[in-house]
Amino acid sequence: MTTPRQNIEAALSPDGAQHIPVVICYEGIYIRDHWSELTNAPWWHERSPDLSQQLAWRREVLEQSAYDWFELPGFLARHDRAALSIEQRADGVYRVNHTTGVVKRLEKPAVSGWIPAEGVQSVHPAQLPVTEDEIDAALALPSTFDAAHAGSEGVDDLARALCGLKPARYPLGYVAAPLWQTYQLWGFEGMMEMIATHPFLVQHACERYMAHCVRAIHEAAFQGAAGIWIEDCLTDMISERDFTALNVSYLCRLTDEIRSAGMQSIHYFCGNPKGKWEALLAVDADALALEESKKGFAIDIAEVAERVHGRRALLGNLDAIGILQDANDDALKAEIMRQMEASQRNDNRFIMSIGSPVTPGTPVSRVRHFCDLVRELG
Numbered sequence: 001m002t003t004p005r006q007n008i009e010a011a012l013s014p015d016g017a018q019h020i021p022v023v024i025c026y027e028g029i030y031i032r033d034h035w036s037e038l039t040n041a042p043w044w045h046e047r048s049p050d051l052s053q054q055l056a057w058r059r060e061v062l063e064q065s066a067y068d069w070f071e072l073p074g075f076l077a078r079h080d081r082a083a084l085s086i087e088q089r090a091d092g093v094y095r096v097n098h099t100t101g102v103v104k105r106l107e108k109p110a111v112s113g114w115i116p117a118e119g120v121q122s123v124h125p126a127q128l129p130v131t132e133d134e135i136d137a138a139l140a141l142p143s144t145f146d147a148a149h150a151g152s153e154g155v156d157d158l159a160r161a162l163c164g165l166k167p168a169r170y171p172l173g174y175v176a177a178p179l180w181q182t183y184q185l186w187g188f189e190g191m192m193e194m195i196a197t198h199p200f201l202v203q204h205a206c207e208r209y210m211a212h213c214v215r216a217i218h219e220a221a222f223q224g225a226a227g228i229w230i231e232d233c234l235t236d237m238i239s240e241r242d243f244t245a246l247n248v249s250y251l252c253r254l255t256d257e258i259r260s261a262g263m264q265s266i267h268y269f270c271g272n273p274k275g276k277w278e279a280l281l282a283v284d285a286d287a288l289a290l291e292e293s294k295k296g297f298a299i300d301i302a303e304v305a306e307r308v309h310g311r312r313a314l315l316g317n318l319d320a321i322g323i324l325q326d327a328n329d330d331a332l333k334a335e336i337m338r339q340m341e342a343s344q345r346n347d348n349r350f351i352m353s354i355g356s357p358v359t360p361g362t363p364v365s366r367v368r369h370f371c372d373l374v375r376e377l378g
Contacts, residue, residue: 003168004170008021008023011349011351012266013286013349017351019375020340020350020374021069022371025355025356026356028071030357032111035109037064038060041053044086045057049076049085051081051157051158054158062162065371067367068169069170069227070170072224074219075154079153083100084096084097092105094106122187129186130194135204142212144215147222150222156224159171170226171223171225175213175228175254176209176230177230177247178250179206179246180231182202182205185205188234195246199242210253210254217261217263218261221261221263226263228254230266231270232268233270235269237271265287266315267283267289271297272299273290286312287315288304289317289353289355291355294321294356299355301314302341304342305342305343305346313349315352317339318335318352320358324370329369336352336377336378340377
């Protein structure tokens with residue numbers, strides 16, 4: 001019998017899969033929004049420096065969830081873990097650094113949202129970096145990843161332990177496409193303005209973000225990742241010319257780097273692919289993932305399969321709200337079957353998935369039922 005990992009590896013290969021794998025996208029969001037359903041551990045164990053606590057709650061999540069991959073987590077070096085503890089006090093939960101004496105209060109993750117107090121928020125820079133020197137000052141280059149040093153520090157301890165769990169699931173790393181990352185530098189309005197008026201500066205920023213991507217790819221390979229999820233957002237809003245010049249070239253370099261590191265790649269393109277199909281198919285990823293129909297556009301997986309025609313694997317785009325959350329069991333089963341029929345037009349290079357994150361209103365039991373149906377039918 002094949003393992004979940006083997007099924008995904010086969011689906012991403014030119015030969016396709018005999019057994020259709022099933023996954024969800026954005027596992028971290030799913031866990032954040034469904035913590036109490038997935039594990040008995042207190043919420044602060046998600047931040048724990050204790051390897052046994054991290055492994056325990058993650059094992060619970062995997063046992064409760066029937067999908068075939070997991071997001072490979074980073075972890076602290078052993079000496080950093082030894083210096084830290086988490087303390088539950090009368091007025092809250094705190095992370096204590098016993099070496100530096102720094103005490104930081106931890107905030108419980110907010111369901112379906114970010115925590116401004118933790119510094120996660122939309123980007124609205126007061127002043128845009130508009131020269132190469134200003135970009136360089138705002139965005140330092142990373143150091144080269146040193147696998148020997150990382151191994152001696154034990155930063156892969158948690159990842160290796162998770163990769164050893166049975167049944168073997170597919171360990172997935174993550175990078176954001178360089179052009180999409182320029183949002184962090186300029187915000188939405190600034191990003192669009194710079195693409196339209198200063199493409200050479202955008203390329204300069206992308207080169208620096210590319211260096212960070214390469215480091216992340218090497219680190220993921222070291223930790224045991226089998227594949228890399230490439231997130232690509234906001235770029236449906238630019239012209240096909242700019243998309244090709246400023247996005248596709250870097251995406252191709254990413255997929256080459258991932259393949260050279262012995263891993264597979266999944267390009268997740270957010271938004272409307274209209275007018276960009278040839279450019280998307282020029283990206284030599286092992287798989288293409290798309291959103292479901294929403295936001296005023298339609299993406300029919302059967303039509304996508306006709307376009308792709310086996311040139312790379314496809315991930316399903318089952319509607320996370322209209323079908324997974326709100327539809328009855330018959331409608332869920334019918335949509336799974338419809339998407340599976342489309343997979344045959346793509347030479348069985350197919351992974352059943354949803355097009356966007358599981359909603360907070362979707363119970364874990366429903367996600368489990370979705371996964372069980374895929375296995376029953378596929």
